[in-house]
Amino acid sequence: xxxxxCEQTAKGTGCNVMGVCGKKENVSDxxxxxxxxxxxxxxxxxxxxxxxxxxxxxxxxxxxxxxSTLTNVDFDPNRFRMLIxxxxxxxxxxxASVAAAGGNTDFEQPQASFIPADTEDGMASQGxxxxxxxxxxxDENIRSLKQTLLYGVKGIAAYADHAAILGQKDPAxxxxxxxxxxxxxxxxxxxEQCVPxxxxxxxxxLRAMELLDAANTGTYGHPVPTSVPxxxxxxxxxxxxxxxxxxxxxxxxxxxxxxxxxYTHGEMLPCHAYPELKKYDHFYGHYGTAWQNQQKEFPHFPxxxxxxxxxIQKPAExxxxxxxxNGLVGWPGVKHIADKDYSAVVDMALAMExxxxxxxxxxxxxxxxxxxxxxxxxxxxxxxQSKALRHFFLVGGCDGAKPGRDYFTKFVEQVPDDCVVLTLxxxxxxxxxxxxxxxxxxxxxxxxxxxNDAYSAIQIAVALSKAFDCxxxxxxxxxxxxxxxxxxxxxxxTLLYLGIKDIRLGPSLPAFVSPAVLxxxxxxxxxxxxxxxxxxxxxxxx
Numbered sequence: 001x002x003x004x005x006c007e008q009t010a011k012g013t014g015c016n017v018m019g020v021c022g023k024k025e026n027v028s029d030x031x032x033x034x035x036x037x038x039x040x041x042x043x044x045x046x047x048x049x050x051x052x053x054x055x056x057x058x059x060x061x062x063x064x065x066x067x068s069t070l071t072n073v074d075f076d077p078n079r080f081r082m083l084i085x086x087x088x089x090x091x092x093x094x095x096a097s098v099a100a101a102g103g104n105t106d107f108e109q110p111q112a113s114f115i116p117a118d119t120e121d122g123m124a125s126q127g128x129x130x131x132x133x134x135x136x137x138x139d140e141n142i143r144s145l146k147q148t149l150l151y152g153v154k155g156i157a158a159y160a161d162h163a164a165i166l167g168q169k170d171p172a173x174x175x176x177x178x179x180x181x182x183x184x185x186x187x188x189x190x191x192e193q194c195v196p197x198x199x200x201x202x203x204x205x206l207r208a209m210e211l212l213d214a215a216n217t218g219t220y221g222h223p224v225p226t227s228v229p230x231x232x233x234x235x236x237x238x239x240x241x242x243x244x245x246x247x248x249x250x251x252x253x254x255x256x257x258x259x260x261x262x263y264t265h266g267e268m269l270p271c272h273a274y275p276e277l278k279k280y281d282h283f284y285g286h287y288g289t290a291w292q293n294q295q296k297e298f299p300h301f302p303x304x305x306x307x308x309x310x311x312i313q314k315p316a317e318x319x320x321x322x323x324x325x326n327g328l329v330g331w332p333g334v335k336h337i338a339d340k341d342y343s344a345v346v347d348m349a350l351a352m353e354x355x356x357x358x359x360x361x362x363x364x365x366x367x368x369x370x371x372x373x374x375x376x377x378x379x380x381x382x383x384x385q386s387k388a389l390r391h392f393f394l395v396g397g398c399d400g401a402k403p404g405r406d407y408f409t410k411f412v413e414q415v416p417d418d419c420v421v422l423t424l425x426x427x428x429x430x431x432x433x434x435x436x437x438x439x440x441x442x443x444x445x446x447x448x449x450x451x452n453d454a455y456s457a458i459q460i461a462v463a464l465s466k467a468f469d470c471x472x473x474x475x476x477x478x479x480x481x482x483x484x485x486x487x488x489x490x491x492x493x494t495l496l497y498l499g500i501k502d503i504r505l506g507p508s509l510p511a512f513v514s515p516a517v518l519x520x521x522x523x524x525x526x527x528x529x530x531x532x533x534x535x536x537x538x539x540x541x542x
Contacts, residue, residue: 001028002133004511005151006071007484008402013511021072022314026120029127030080031069033116035150035181036130037087038065040111042181044094049175051101058090059174060164066157066177068328071485075314076330081120088116109185136184144514145194146184148489151512152201153180155490159208161328162309162452165246166215173211176204191520202497205490209455216245216274216452222371223273223449229285230433231361233261236354238345239287239301241265241294242308243450245274247326247340251306252280254342260349263287263301265294267426270449273367286364289429302355304348306337322348364433368422368446370456374463379442381467384476389420389439391541392477394457395431396424396448398484404507405430408482411533412436412445416541420444422460425451427482454491458498473501478540480504480530496525506530 004014006021018024045058065083068074091112099105107113117123136150137143153176160173183197217223236259240248248271252262261284264271269286271277288297298305299318307315307325314331315323324345325336335344373380383389395412399405409430412421421436421444428447436444448457465472481503483492489510495503502525509518509529521527530536 001025001128002131003028004133005147005154005486006400007398007508007510008400009511012508023075024077025128026077026124027075027080029124030077030084030120031127032130032132033123033127034065034069034080034084034087036111036127036132037084037091037114037116038062039109039181039185040114041087041091041094042178043107043109043112044091044098044105046175046178046182047103047105048094048098048101049178051098051103053094053097053101053103054171055094055097056169056171058094059169059171060161061086061090062174062177063157063161063164064328066154067161070154070158070487072314073309073328074330076332076336077120077124078332079330081123084116084123088114111185137187137189140514141191141516142189142194144512144517145191145198147512148493148510148517149180149194149198149201150184151486151489152198152205152493153177153490154486155488156201156205156208158309158487159205159212159452159490162244163208163211163215165244166219168211168215168218170207170211173204173208176200191517195520198493199497201490202493202495205494206455206458206497209452209458209491209494212452213455217369217371220245220249220277221275223270223367223369224275225365225367225372226273226278227363228264228269228272228366229361229363230287231285231359232263232287232355233284233358234355236260236349236352237263237301237303238349239263239265239298239303239305240268240308241305242326242329243267243452244308244327245271245277247306247308249277250340251342251345252277252283255282255346255349256280258346258350260303260346261285265305266429267450269364269432270366270447270453273369273449289432303352304345306342306345322352362433364447365443365445366447366449368443368448369453370448370459370463373446373448373460376442377463377467379440380464383439383442384468388418389442390416390418390476392420392422392475394422394424394461394477394479394481395428396422396451396454396457396479397427397482398451398488399426399429399482400484402507405482407507407530407533408480409434411480411536414533414537415444417444419541420446422446422448422457424448424453424457425488451487451491454494458494461500472498478502478504480536482506483510496521501526502528504528504530504536
């Protein structure tokens with residue numbers, strides 16, 4: 001195996017024995033083989049679009065299949081075996097449709113005729129023999145840009161999958177995914193040819209995030225400022241973690257009137273701000289911090305735990321018997337719910353003791369999406385013009401266990417009192433409960449939402465630039481971002497596509513970015529690696 005798609009990768013270069021995330025070698029090889037198989041499907045799907053052949057079911061499957069290869073989504077080799085076989089079946093279906101329309105079906109790439117082995121072990125061997133990352137290109141810089149594109153597409157697929165679940169779709173997003181998978185097979189490319197495709201990924205990801213924003217707000221309403229308890233109350237309980245709002249809604253519906261409180265964890269926290277979700281009186285509070293602490297926190301939760309989508313660690317043996325996975329999430333030996341029927345989770349919650357006391361651990365404010373912030377835009381503008389508000393900091397991104405992530409907490413703690421911190425994604429759980437006070441009626445720490453809500457943060461920046469009649473880069477706004485996995489790569493590409501400069505990135509730079517590509521990003525977009533909070537604040541504020 002070889003995997004360097006996440007920030008935690010071994011020795012800062014790549015995992016080649018076992019993933020730092022817990023991914024075993026056979027799973028890594030199967031994931032590579034799945035992407036390889038999807039490239040074959042992409043050849044025919046791309047050709048099909050030339051003849052107006054668009055199969056929405058194939059598009060949706062492609063999102064799910066790509067999404068399954070993200071960091072910390074699915075570690076179940078049997079699931080990958082099924083996905084690979086299904087990919088080849090759909091490839092042949094699309095090939096037949098293209099042939100019937102008179103399109104080209106004579107592709108020289110081996111992906112177009114790939115036949116998977118009959119067994120799981122055989123498929124893993126096929127994946128290992130690919131040396132997938134190495135074969136992307138012999139040129140280090142082209143390989144680096146292709147990896148950037150691949151990981152960006154993985155993030156795009158994740159957002160597109162979330163949006164499609166709630167009915168928001170755009171065939172242009174799937175079309176780009178196919179184009180990108182095909183571009184990874186191209187040989188003899190130059191840096192000048194690769195960069196526009198990476199920028200296109202940023203543009204398409206903006207569209208995918210727009211779809212997801214429309215899906216979430218159209219279904220559940222725009223988030224509103226909401227105080228969320230961090231303690232617990234006496235009673236039966238279920239903990240839900242991950243990202244998927246629809247999964248949470250179904251759990252709330254299926255537990256209504258049963259005397260079970262629902263607690264969120266990780267990136268489910270912002271869900272408390274959606275009007276159509278907060279209306280459930282048993283949707284109570286938030287438990288724990290971010291996923292990097294779950295092995296310490298989850299064993300003490302006195303109820304079952306439902307894992308949805310990604311950004312989660314494989315559960316430890318000490319509480320694995322209480323874990324259920326849903327959707328794309330899967331690990332060998334963990335109970336998986338494939339049909340959205342949570343009766344087994346409910347039954348376990350009723351059978352367990354639940355919380356036997358009441359604890360008040362304070363609360364946090366959520367719900368500062370673009371609708372809320374722009375609703376008080378006049379006050380924000382007035383505060384800036386009167387110099388009561390000097391600067392905005394967007395401190396967001398992913399969390400992880402690797403050393404160096406305390407930088408973001410220290411940074412926020414040292415932000416001057418006349419500055420506001422916008423935050424989103426799971427990286428905020430290092431500092432989400434800090435009381436930074438307020439500037440007038442505006443809290444100094446504004447929770448914009450999940451990583452999925454980066455679109456909302458972008459719209460806030462765009463609206464402020466219009467209000468001040470200036471470019472986004474001329475706003476009193478600085479972005480200090482942590483990254484962990486592939487959705488963060490997609491978001492970064494979107495920011496670069498929008499021309500946003502002077503982004504500080506950490507805690508370490510991507511291992512898959514070559515020195516020459518890094519220099520290009522520095523020269524073109526002024527990307528900077530984080531240093532120390534003190535030095536970075538001094539450089540930003542002067």
